[in-house]
Structure formats: C-alpha cells, structure tokens
Amino acid sequence: MQAQELLEKYNAGNCTDAEKAIVETWYLDFQKEGLELSHTQLEGATDRIGERLFLHLEAEPSLVKKTLWPRIAAAAAVLLVTGVALYIFNSNHSSAIPDDLSAQANYGAAKPVLPGGNKATLILADGQKITLDEAGNGKLAEQSGITITKTKDGQLVYTVSAIAAAPGLKTGRNAAKTAMNTISTPKGGQYQINLPDGTKVWLNAASSLRYPTAFAGVDREVNLTGEAYFEVAKSQPAKSFKVSTSAQTVEVLGTHFNINAYADEPGTKTTLLEGAVKVWSKENTAGSLALKPGEQAELTATQLHVNYGKEEEAMAWKKGIFKFKDADLQSVMRSVARWYDLEVTYEGTLPRRQFSGEIHRSSNLSQVLDILSFYKVHFRVDGKQIIVTP
Structure with missing residues (x-):
C-alpha cells in the first residue's frame, strides 16, 4: 500500500488496527526528532509524511507484529476510535505535544487558561x-x-x-x-x-x-x-x-x-x-x-x-484524568467546561463522532483543545466561553 493511500484511509477513519499502529508510531518518531506537525499543518506536510511512511513500510513489513504494539503501549500515545484522535497527555511528559503547539495563541484567550x-x-x-x-x-x-x-x-x-x-x-x-x-x-x-x-x-x-x-x-x-x-x-x-x-x-x-x-x-x-x-x-x-x-x-x-x-x-477524574470511551463531543465538552470554569457554545454542523482516550487534567486548556481539534473540530476562546465550530 502506498503511503498516501494509507494516510487518506487514516484521515477517513477506515484503517485497520495494524494500519493505525503504523501511522501512530511514525507520528511518535516524527515528534521525537523535534519536527513540527500540528493539525493545521497536516495537509501541507503530505510529501514529508508520505516519504517517512513509505520508508517505514518498505524497511519493515512486519513492523506491527515485532515492534509497534509494545512501543505504543510504552509511549502511551494515541487512541483512535471512529476517526477521532485523543492523546494520553501528561504535563510531565511534554513530548506528547510538540512545543510549537503549546506555545500557540490560546485560541483567542487573553492568557493561558489553567486547569482547576x-x-x-x-x-x-x-x-x-x-x-x-x-x-x-x-x-x-x-x-x-x-x-x-x-x-x-x-x-x-x-x-x-x-x-x-x-x-x-x-x-x-x-x-x-x-x-x-x-x-x-x-x-x-x-x-x-x-x-x-x-x-x-x-x-x-x-x-x-x-x-x-x-x-x-x-x-x-x-x-x-x-x-x-x-x-x-x-x-x-x-x-x-x-x-x-x-x-x-x-x-x-x-x-x-x-x-x-x-x-x-x-x-x-x-x-x-x-x-x-x-x-x-x-x-x-x-x-x-x-x-x-x-x-x-x-x-x-x-x-x-x-x-x-x-x-x-467513572473514577478517572479522581485520578486526575479525563477518560472518554465512545463519548460524543457534547459529553466531552461538558467535562472540559467544568474543570476549566468555562461555558460552551456550538456553531455550525459539527461532525457526529465518538471520542475515546485519556487526557491529564493537569494540562492547560490550549493543550486539551489541541488534542481535541485533531480531527475536524475547531475552537476559539472568548473570555469565559469556548466556541466550537466544524
């Protein structure tokens, strides 16, 4: 399979578990080398992504069986359900999100919105x-x-x-x-x-x-x-x-x-x-x-x-984690709004997707929104309000 085709399947949510593992493990390697990649840069990085994925596929066809699952478990990296990505993010392990993302403007907020x-x-x-x-x-x-x-x-x-x-x-x-x-x-x-x-x-x-x-x-x-x-x-x-x-x-x-x-x-x-x-x-x-x-x-x-x-x-909040399993966007945002003392409004027709994964509640709001916006959901912060758009 060509790398471009694999990426298109990944973005569409049609990958098998093994194919997801290939993309996600590549993404970890990409981050470890300090290269920049955000959800807004994904479309413009097709050539680089394709080249790196092609090398992974050609060099190690049995990559999934030999190394991918142990590496993903050890890195506690990405969970994928129906095409929406949530990262297991720990503020003490900042490599889960590139530095350029953490340093972004806070979706319109005047200053960083800290966790509770x-x-x-x-x-x-x-x-x-x-x-x-x-x-x-x-x-x-x-x-x-x-x-x-x-x-x-x-x-x-x-x-x-x-x-x-x-x-x-x-x-x-x-x-x-x-x-x-x-x-x-x-x-x-x-x-x-x-x-x-x-x-x-x-x-x-x-x-x-x-x-x-x-x-x-x-x-x-x-x-x-x-x-x-x-x-x-x-x-x-x-x-x-x-x-x-x-x-x-x-x-x-x-x-x-x-x-x-x-x-x-x-x-x-x-x-x-x-x-x-x-x-x-x-x-x-x-x-x-x-x-x-x-x-x-x-x-x-x-x-x-x-x-x-x-x-x-049910117990994730007590352990300092947002944990979602097949949760709709509104359920996710209710939990986020309570912890960051914000109100949520929605504009436009939002994708009907389910979220599964974990995010540490010690993350700043901008880090959480970067994670949630990986697939076709966008946010801006206006005072004490989060506006969610397609």
Whole structure:
C-alpha cells in the first residue's frame, strides 16, 4: 500500500488496527526528532509524511507484529476510535505535544487558561462562609464539640471531641443533630472532606455536599449535587449511610462508590467499586437496583438500568484524568467546561463522532483543545466561553 493511500484511509477513519499502529508510531518518531506537525499543518506536510511512511513500510513489513504494539503501549500515545484522535497527555511528559503547539495563541484567550485545583467554600450552619483554598492550615472552626480542621494537603477533617461523643451527655449533642454544613466546589475546583464518622468524600468540580456535623439520627444521610466519590466508614455499622440526589437515593453500610449527578447530564450514574449498594429512584416508576462491584446504575427520566465495565471511566477524574470511551463531543465538552470554569457554545454542523482516550487534567486548556481539534473540530476562546465550530 502506498503511503498516501494509507494516510487518506487514516484521515477517513477506515484503517485497520495494524494500519493505525503504523501511522501512530511514525507520528511518535516524527515528534521525537523535534519536527513540527500540528493539525493545521497536516495537509501541507503530505510529501514529508508520505516519504517517512513509505520508508517505514518498505524497511519493515512486519513492523506491527515485532515492534509497534509494545512501543505504543510504552509511549502511551494515541487512541483512535471512529476517526477521532485523543492523546494520553501528561504535563510531565511534554513530548506528547510538540512545543510549537503549546506555545500557540490560546485560541483567542487573553492568557493561558489553567486547569482547576483544590478550591471549595465551606458554609457553616450559622451562615459563616470559609473559602478553603484561601484559609490557612489548622483549626478553622468549632461546632458543638466538633472541630473542623484544614490539613496541609488540602483536606477538610471533622473531629468529634470526647465530650461530644460521650453517650448520654447532652452538651452540644442536641445542637449537633440539626447543625448542617455545606461544602461546595466551583467550576475548576475539587476537594476532599473527611466526615465526622470517618467517611471520606472527594468532590469533583461544580459539586456540593450537605451533611450534619454529627450523625446523631437513625441513619447517616448526606445530600449531593454534582459528582463525588465516597469511601464510607464502617465505624457505625448499625447506621446505614445514605446519599440523596435530586433524582435518587443510594444506601450503603460500608463501601466505595462514585455518583455522577450533574443536572446537565442526561442521567445519574452510580458506580460501585467495593461492597454493595442499593439505588432507588425517587420516582416510583423507575424502581430500584442492588449493585455488585463493577456495576453501574444509570438513572434516566424513564428507566433505571445497569451498565458494566465503567469503573475506570467513572473514577478517572479522581485520578486526575479525563477518560472518554465512545463519548460524543457534547459529553466531552461538558467535562472540559467544568474543570476549566468555562461555558460552551456550538456553531455550525459539527461532525457526529465518538471520542475515546485519556487526557491529564493537569494540562492547560490550549493543550486539551489541541488534542481535541485533531480531527475536524475547531475552537476559539472568548473570555469565559469556548466556541466550537466544524
């Protein structure tokens, strides 16, 4: 096969896995040598591309079997699904994108748009607001024998004093029953909180958790908007732990799970990693489900059903990664917009493609957009807005 024909098949999304591997491995070699290539230069570089691909094909016809797959795995380079490329990009491994791309104008932005970080606001029961990313480490407040501390690694920890925890004592205990705090993250923020019972909660961007300062009732119940990962403590086995969202309630005793309940997503997804949970819809027509590890309950407006094999995708945000599998452009852009604190608008008729791959959330916005624009999608940034065009 001629190199030009192979390139045309690649751009059209018609390559076999082996043919994709040839193009992608060549591309890695091209970058390692410091040569310039961006999505805007691809069409003008046909001669160079064809020559290099021809040499690869002629010199090593068994290239795929001998070397391509190990080299691609080791480099963690390119994933291709239905013709749209996403690079596994790590800010500590900048060779994944040529320097000339990183130095480009930021799609019209006045300055680089940086990724999110540990940002959150704590609203105490008395209305006091504490901006956690600006607050110093150490003790932040005390409520009815509950001490709230910010640790040096950016966690919020609740510690119940011996007096407040002592059985039969009413000092501060009754007040703690009705004291409700709220921690919320903005777009571009995330935060970890350790609840009074020892449960650990990681909040994703644009999320909030409302919880009592002490779990004094029959159940341990919290309210979530947005997305959070829970590691429920088994310190109070007699009290079930419940997470309520606008559409559903999840009940557990001690387990690890993730809930994605953003209002702008088409459904609520609960992904179980360890233990067991029961998910039921607040609309009786959708019923309930008991999940086993590795299962995901997805609740839409009309049904509650189980998905399988979604753990890595659901947990990627907590590991600092955008991970997509057969995701449409709008789903990808919703995740990007939350993390970079932007709004997204669309112009023109966009290609109907599915994206699969990983991008590190430590990347600057311009780097992410360079990756996403590899195939027939273009972006410009105007203030706090991303405009997506064909």
